[in-house]
Amino acid sequence: MPERRNRMYFFYKHDDELMKRVQPLVNLAKEYGFVVVDDHTKANVIVSIGDDGSFLQAVRQTGFRDDCLYAGISTLSSRGFYCDFQIEDTEHMVQAASSEQIEVRRYPIIEVTIDNAASFFCLNECSIRSGIIKTFVMDVFIDDLHFETFRGDGMIVATPTGSTAYNKSVNGAVVDPLLPCIQVSELASLNNNRYRTLGSSFILSGKRKLTLKISPEGNHYPLIGMDNEALSIRHIEKIDIALSNRVIKTVRLKDNSFWEKVKRTFL
Template sequence: MRYYVLDRGDQLSIDLSQQFHKLAEARGMQLDAETPEIVVSIGGDGTMLHAFHTFIDRISQLAFVGVHTGHLGFYADWQADELPALVDYMCGRSDAGARRAKIVKYPLLELEIHKKSGTTSHIALNEFTLKGIDGTIVIQIDINDETFEMFRGDGICISTPSGSTAYNKSLGGAMVHPTIEALQIAEIASINNRVFRTMGSPLLLPKHHHCDIFSCKEQRLMLTVDHNNYPIDDLVSVRCQVSDKKVSFARYRPFPFWNRVRSSFLV
């Protein structure tokens, strides 16, 4: 098996990364930074986001595994003291016998950003946010090419189902099971008066729908795609829709989504 490890950079994660390499080498696994089959993220959810974007061009050809050394670890199935068991499972040498990983796939968010200076495309695992640098923003939101609302406020968050447990949750958005291929629109501190009227409630759009966000004045904006920030002062519009691509996670033992939510937020 070809693998790669990406760690958070703190001493514990570095030590675990070195331990993993030794265990993997002893079992004949091949370290491959270019074409791995499995990418092991050792750290927190931020480390998993970094791993995802590092291999964004190959996400259809690999799967991710998370080892938790961070604060939340929503994407992580394994604890720091479980590396030997993880490597055994990956090599099919566990006490339970050979076990193939179950590959689960999560929907992703596709973005097409139109600026006066050109067009760029991005894929998000968690969310896309649009905020003002100097103050509130003024934007028009269209759904399926029909004007939906004129928004004024701190910003907008567009999340994936797996990202619905992140920033979206803090904005009062719903947590969505990742088998539901949808995107969620949540407002960030909207202003409602006789000029600006917004829905004031999160919206779910199915895969065959899309939304467009239009900048309605000259304004300095901060676009954030997961953990990556892009300051922009010439935005024209952003098209958001569920991507045809999905991210794959290798599950070597059951960890249902709602169990993951409960262990992350309630236990």
């Protein structure tokens, strides 16, 4: 018999105003038989309170766990892509749970490995940019096949759910999260007789591996964005990016699909 998911951890910014808004949720959780814990490693349900950025932080700071459920509650006037509920609408939460209007959606994540050593996960995207105001050069490989030599500001590698974020702002495609894939989008590529790139976003199957080999000339301080965090690592030679076998399980409303969110947000 599967273990009941009843140990809940609330992830939120601990300021006085927000804590007052969170307390009714804590009381409600206890009323419905949940054990509220202070250590996320002891939880099997992690609830993010804030906005989509808070949800990304909740997933990152709790270790991209695939053995628990994540849920997003918005403190804004509207719901987000990862936040299906609003903090004041506790009645809606109870009604949805009691009438089985909630389902579990599995979102793919990407794994980024730097120089065959350190590995990181991303739920939205990984971006690679120069840390100084200067273009830089990368050789792009798909499954070890040299595809192109890129010179420009950088690249974005996005998951399907991340396709509506940074990726969309550079005219990348919006991708259905039911498709296990990654999308590669350029940032201000320079195309001339020496450097030639595809010039458009392209989508790779989740079974493929993308490798970016960074030219050492003038590229000592690349800036790597992991969702809404940034890393500055010196002297990077190679970045391998692929879809992870791990997924993030999120709680969402049945009547609030990805494409309903896209329509609500952009149309």
